[in-house]
Amino acid sequence: MQLSIFRGMRFVRLTDEHLIKPFNCGDEQKDLDLADFLVNNARLYAKERMGVTYLIEDDNETVCYCTVLNDKISMSVDEKHIWNRINRKINNGKRRKSYPAIKIGCLATNIHYTKMGFATKLVDFVRQYLLSDRQFSGCRFITIDAYNDKNVLQFYENYGFRFFSEKDLTANTRSMYFDICG
Numbered sequence: 001m002q003l004s005i006f007r008g009m010r011f012v013r014l015t016d017e018h019l020i021k022p023f024n025c026g027d028e029q030k031d032l033d034l035a036d037f038l039v040n041n042a043r044l045y046a047k048e049r050m051g052v053t054y055l056i057e058d059d060n061e062t063v064c065y066c067t068v069l070n071d072k073i074s075m076s077v078d079e080k081h082i083w084n085r086i087n088r089k090i091n092n093g094k095r096r097k098s099y100p101a102i103k104i105g106c107l108a109t110n111i112h113y114t115k116m117g118f119a120t121k122l123v124d125f126v127r128q129y130l131l132s133d134r135q136f137s138g139c140r141f142i143t144i145d146a147y148n149d150k151n152v153l154q155f156y157e158n159y160g161f162r163f164f165s166e167k168d169l170t171a172n173t174r175s176m177y178f179d180i181c182g
């Protein structure tokens with residue numbers, strides 16, 4: 001599946017041979033987590049079959065990247081109301097206590113390219129892939145452990161992600177889900 005991006009930019013699936021271009025998140029801590037993951041861990045995750053990384057890059061920099069892996073969402077006994085909301089969209093006879101999902105393990109945009117729609121494009125890519133007729137296996141939800149940061153949470157909420165729990169209100173990251181069928 002291809003992605004429509006600006007002229008001069010490329011959409012790449014990270015391989016062992018690919019030379020990763022500089023990436024700057026613009027935040028010291030996030031750079032430590034996200035830039036470090038890209039440079040030092042993304043290939044290892046691919047090699048161990050634990051995460052596949054997709055990049056948007058131009059000739060000089062990595063513009064945006066995401067890493068995806070399989071996941072599932074499961075009912076939490078304490079937060080049945082959230083599970084009921086999730087279940088309501090599922091055909092009655094097919095309701096379960098867990099559902100297949102894909103996790104966006106990392107998603108980050110280079111500070112020089114924020115607010116230009118790149119992160120949205122990568123989430124769109126994951127969603128379109130899951131909705132395509134060539135689906136390889138069943139997968140209904142996208143999940144993310146989002147940084148508990150107002151702007152980051154706002155980005156995901158605006159996209160349509162919902163909180164999976166209220167227990168992580170003050171945690172470093174918050175679990176969110178997105179139903180690809182709307």
Ligand SMILES: CC(C)(COP(=O)(O)OP(=O)(O)OC[C@H]1O[C@@H](n2cnc3c(N)ncnc32)[C@H](O)[C@@H]1OP(=O)(O)O)[C@@H](O)C(=O)NCCC(=O)NCCS
Pocket residue numbers: 025030034064106107108109110113114115116117118119120121144145146147151152154155156158159
């Ligand atoms: C959160 C993050 C991934 C968003 O990336 P981004 O590429 O800036 O996101 P987008 O450009 O797709 O969308 C951001 C906003 O810009 C807006 N936008 C998109 N295209 C735009 C354009 N051409 N002009 C102006 N605004 C635009 C979007 O509407 C969106 O607004 P919203 O949040 O109100 O919906 C990015 O800020 C980031 O990497 N932050 C640091 C790392 C991080 O915390 N990652 C999250 C880990 S969970």
